[in-house]
Amino acid sequence: MIFAGEEYGTGSSRDWAAKGTQLLGVKAVIAKSYERIHRSNLVGMGVLPLQFKGSDTLAGLNLNGDESFDLTGINDNLKPQQDVQLSITRKDGSRQAVTLLLRIDTPIEVDYYKSGGILPYVLKELVG
Amino acid sequence: MSSSTASHNLFNTRQPFTLSSGKQAALYSLPALEAAGIGNISRLPVSIRIVLESVLRNCDGKKVTEAHVRELANWKPNAARTEEIPFVVARIVLQDFTGVPLLADLAAMRDAAAKMGKDPKVIEPLVPVNLVVDHSVQIDSYNNPDALKINMGLEFERNTERYRFMKWGMQAFDTFKVVPPGIGIVHQVNLEYLARGVQHKDGVYYPDTLVGTDSHTTMINGIGVVGWGVGGIEAEAGMLGQPVYFLTPDVVGVHLKGKLREGVTATDLVLTVTELLRKQKVVGKFVEFFGEGTAALTLPDRATIANMAPEYGATMGFFPVDDVTVQFMRNTGRTAEEVDAFEAYFKAQGLFGIPQAGSIDYSSVVELDLASIEPxxxxxxxxxxxxxxxxxxxxxxxxxxxxxxxxxxxxxxxxxxxxxxxxxxxxxxRMCVPISGGGRQDGAQSSSEMEMAGDHPTATLRCETSGxxxxxxxxxxxxxxxxxxxxxxxxxxxxxxxxxxxxxxxxxxxxxxxxxxxxxxxxxxxxxxxxxxxxxxxxxxxxxxxxxxxxxxxxxxxxxxxxxxxxxxxxxxxxxxxxxxxxxxxxxxxxxxxxxxxxxxxxxxxxxxxxxxxxxxxxxxxxxxxxxxxxxxxxxxxxxxxxxxxxxxxxxxxxxxxxxxxxYSDLTKDLPLWNAIAAPTGNQYQWDDSTYIARPPFFDAATPKVGDIKGAKALALLGDSVTTDHISPAGSFKPATPAGKYLQDHKVAVKDFNSYGARRGNHEVMMRGTFANVRIKNLMLPTKEDGSRIEGGYTLYKGEQMAIYDAAMKHTSPTRHPP
Missing domain, CATH: 3.30.499.10 (Aconitase, domain 3)
Structure with a gap:
């Protein structure tokens, strides 16, 4: 996972920004807010864009990188803009639950995500 | 294979339309949409109406819905802009730097189809694509009758691997066409040749619209084509028939009055327009030109003004279709049938002619007297x-x-x-020096600046004799x-x-x-x-x-x-x-x-x-x-x-x-260097061990099971305003980076590294470059004594500092031991 602050993915669109993220094995990006196009590109590559809610921030989580993370609430009935639960397990065994907003924004994006991204989605459509 | 054809008759807008030959066709009628009481469409900016036609025609209840049609038909000059418009374009244009990875994805998709026991030929772009090779040639020779020959010779030497792949693509696809190097600049070729007026599919006519992977794609706005520059991945979605999304724009009307004085050129005009509109803050907006001064401009002058939309900051610099446009299409060799259909279609839609002042409700209006322009x-x-x-x-x-x-x-x-x-x-x-050139990468802000760093070859070594x-x-x-x-x-x-x-x-x-x-x-x-x-x-x-x-x-x-x-x-x-x-x-x-x-x-x-x-x-x-x-x-x-x-x-x-x-009748006839390239043929590409082109693995995995994600680790903890340049840097890279090591392992000398941009057809290089920007700050790394933090694409894996790519590979390796 990648954690970030506000306006993740600003700047001109780079064709490999979302593709490269996916190829590194990143399953989800969790940020305070997203640049419009990069958010859509992440979904297009099958990477979940998740967003902190309310006053939650990355800084408030006090992460140092040795934690383990679970994301729950992701299933076949995925809905745009639904809640997803992030569970943080720290090295000392303590746990913390955080509710995140799923930034899959439209029904077609749900289909893209379920297929693993736009490319496999279109392949499936074409070969029937 | 083709994309689903529009066949609905929402609001009774699918109307017959007669071509001058007497042939009957159909269109999705904007006047009919207005007659159905959906919106006051005839007062909308022309550019908005053309987008609306696409939204209406492509309404399928899923990607594009009736709500999208109603929303845009009721565009208000001044309103909070929160809704995104799903825009299915008629075609895509690419330049060579951004085009290569798209072709690689298509080729990989064909392999995937074949693996599934299907005919690879079913894989074609769903929307026609034209790739024009114009970004690779450098000026090594000048002021020399043989300059063209010498420069092209070096261009082909330096780009053989990429050109071989594009040449394969040229013969493998019906709807992915390649205009080889040596023909022209993509936007000019688009204006003179690729744009055919209106498009039609299964008897339904519709306006030419497009997105392109170069910021100056807007040049085509000069002939009334709605289109602009997008990133490679948006163009790819468009190529695959998916909508390109953009935020509902304001439309600034520019009222041109009077005429240019003697000796004043179109360049003087566009530099003045750029200065003026920069001050008006048109970033993210459509600009549409109207009034008698606009009507009097020649078509090439309109194209020059449209071209520099990225410089004045607008999404488009749009000129509606009129008699000048029709005459230009005729003068540049479009067929009589194409020109007739073009004119008939725009007239039938009520979209013909440069609007006069007061006829359209723009978000704001800027006036410019052409007589005031100076050299x-x-x-x-x-x-x-x-x-x-x-x-x-x-x-x-x-x-x-x-x-x-x-x-x-x-x-x-x-x-x-x-x-x-x-x-x-x-x-x-006998001196051997690294070839200097442009394209410094630091401090890029506008998309146009970013392109100059990313979509541009970095030079190699050149030896010359002192003579x-x-x-x-x-x-x-x-x-x-x-x-x-x-x-x-x-x-x-x-x-x-x-x-x-x-x-x-x-x-x-x-x-x-x-x-x-x-x-x-x-x-x-x-x-x-x-x-x-x-x-x-x-x-x-x-x-x-x-x-x-x-x-x-x-x-x-x-x-x-x-x-x-x-x-x-x-x-x-x-x-x-x-x-x-x-x-x-x-x-x-x-x-x-x-x-x-x-x-x-x-x-x-x-x-x-x-x-x-x-x-x-x-x-x-x-x-x-x-x-x-x-x-x-x-x-x-x-x-x-x-x-x-x-x-x-x-x-x-x-x-x-x-x-x-x-x-334009035969694009390869006069290109001996292109014709001499030995490229594979056939429907599927024979991948070799090129460090420029490799088969991307996007179709290798089985369809993922959608479900909870367990036991994930943080690869990086980043701050605010992480840019796409942090995520996927442009330009050159160092030998010690994962991408540099990969190339050296593949016998590429440091002097021949070239740039990330030139190697974007090879995912092995590009994934190693991801998060490898030298300025990216990972908050996971401990602070130094002076309170600063190590910059560059590093992370911690089990307490050990390493490149983000290396850690990602350890995290995802199937042999890794659970913590």
Missing amino acids: SLAGPKRPQDRIALAKMKETFNTLFSKPIAENGFNKPAAELNQRYVTAMPDRDS EMLPPVEIGHGDVLIAAITSCTNTSNPGVLLAAGLLAQKAVAKGLRVKPHIKTTLAPGSRVVTEYLTNAGLIEPLAQLGFTVAAYGCTTCIGNSGPLDAKLEETIVKNDLIAAAVLSGNRNFEARIHANIKANFLASPPLVVAYAIAGRMNINLDSEPLGNGKDGKPVYLKDIWPNSAEVQTVMKFASDPAVYQRL
Whole structure:
């Protein structure tokens, strides 16, 4: 996972920004807010864009990188803009639950995500 | 295979429509939509109506819904902009840098289909794609009758692996077409040839619309085509039939009045429009031109203004279709059937003609009197900083000593007139130097600047014998060292190109010359330009002043200016000279045209020739002579400036439909280097071990099971405003990075690394570059003693610091042990 602050993915669109993220094995990006196009590109590559809610921030989580993370609430009935639960397990065994907003924004994006991204989605459509 | 054809009849808008041949067809009617009471459509900006037609026609209840149609049909000039518009475009245009990965994905998709036991031929783009190769050629040779041949020879040497792949693609797909290198610049080729007026599928006619992977895609707005530049991945979604999403825009109407004065060019006009609209803050908005001044503009002048939309900041600089557009389509060799359908369609939709004042409700209106435009340049660092011709000398001399923050060069005023003599060439040594050029990467802000770093080859080594080197010359601050008639903006406009030729003819007749150390080039937007300049008898005088045809491509305008004479560069660097380039391009960001040229001025092609003759930018061409004629008398700019009647007499050479038809009938006929490339054939690509092209793994995994994610680890903890450049850097990279190590492991020497941009057809390189920006800060890494943090693409894996790519591979390795 990648954690970030506000306006993740600003700047001109780079064709490999979302593709490269996916190829590194990143399953989800969790940020305070997203640049419009990069958010859509992440979904297009099958990477979940998740967003902190309310006053939650990355800084408030006090992460140092040795934690383990679970994301729950992701299933076949995925809905745009639904809640997803992030569970943080720290090295000392303590746990913390955080509710995140799923930034899959439209029904077609749900289909893209379920297929693993736009490319496999279109392949499936074409070969029937 | 084809995408689903629109067949619905929402709001009874699918209407019959009769072509002039009497043939019956159908369209999705905007007047019918208005009649159905859905919105006050006839008062919407024309550009919004064209997008609305796409939304209506592509309404499928899923990607595009009835709510989208209602929303856009009720576009309000001023409202909070929160809704995204799903825009399914009619076609896609690509340049070679961004096009290669899309072709690689298509080729991989064919392999995947074959693996599933299907015919690979079912994989075609769902929307027609044209890739035009124009970004790779560099200027190694200039002022030489063989310059074109030499530059193309080197271009093919340096790009063989990519070209081989594109050549395979050319024969493998029906709807992915490749325009080979040496034909022209993508936007000019689009204007002259690729745009066919209206499109039709299964009897339904619809406007030509597009997105392209280059910011100056907007040039096509000049013929009423809605389209703009997008990133490679949006273009890919579009190519695969998915909508391109954009935020509902404001539309700024620009009311052009009056007409240009004698001797004022389209370049002067576009630089003024850029200055004006920058101040109006049109970023993210559509700009639409209207009024009698707009109607009186020639089509190439409209295209020039549309071209620079990224410089004024707008998403588009749109010109509706009218009689001028129809005549242009006819003059450039479109068939009678195409031109008739084009005209009939726009008339049937109520979209024909340049709107008059008051007929459309724009978000705001800006007025510009064309009679107020004066001869202009722009620079030295930004395209919106216009300088009146008469103020050029004063502006340069003032900026020379102004602080950097005030756009200046912060040099002591006393040094302004100092001259420096270059060293003698080393007669004995054979020098091998890295080729200099433009495209510095730091501090890029606009998309246009980012492109100059990313979509541009980085140079390799060049060895030359001392015999090619110049004898010592004297140079100083403000001297012109590059004078380039280049770029899509102006080399597509016969008005200014013929003017440049006429000026050259008069200059030569007076005995004026250009100093040979000035890198003079003519890089036309298409071969049509060379044809009409030749037919008008103007190619020869341009050549006599050093402006021989050097390439058909973007060249100097994207930083492919190539090296200057080694001794010149040495003198510039050693003395920190503020040397100048003058180019007919669309951007001039510092060090991007050429690494060692700090002052860059945009100007019309005839002014480029004039400043090359003068040899310096700090001259007032209104009052000082360009030089002395062969009779020893001073020659002024006004003595050789062609008048509009003279330009008009040669304009006929640029509007011969037969020339366009002939030059575009066979795109490979005159390209021996392209034809000599041994490329594989067949429906599937035979992947080799190229470090430029590799089969991307996007179809390798089985469809993922959608479910909870367990036991994930953080790869990076990042701060605010992480940019796409942090995530996927552009430009060159170091040997010690994962990408650098990969290439060295594959026997690529450091000097041949090239750039991330050039290697984006190889996912192995690109994934190693992801999060590898030298300035990215991972908050996971402990702070140093001084409180700062290690920068660069590093992370911690089980407490050990390593590159993000290396850690990602350890995290995802199937053999890793759970923590």
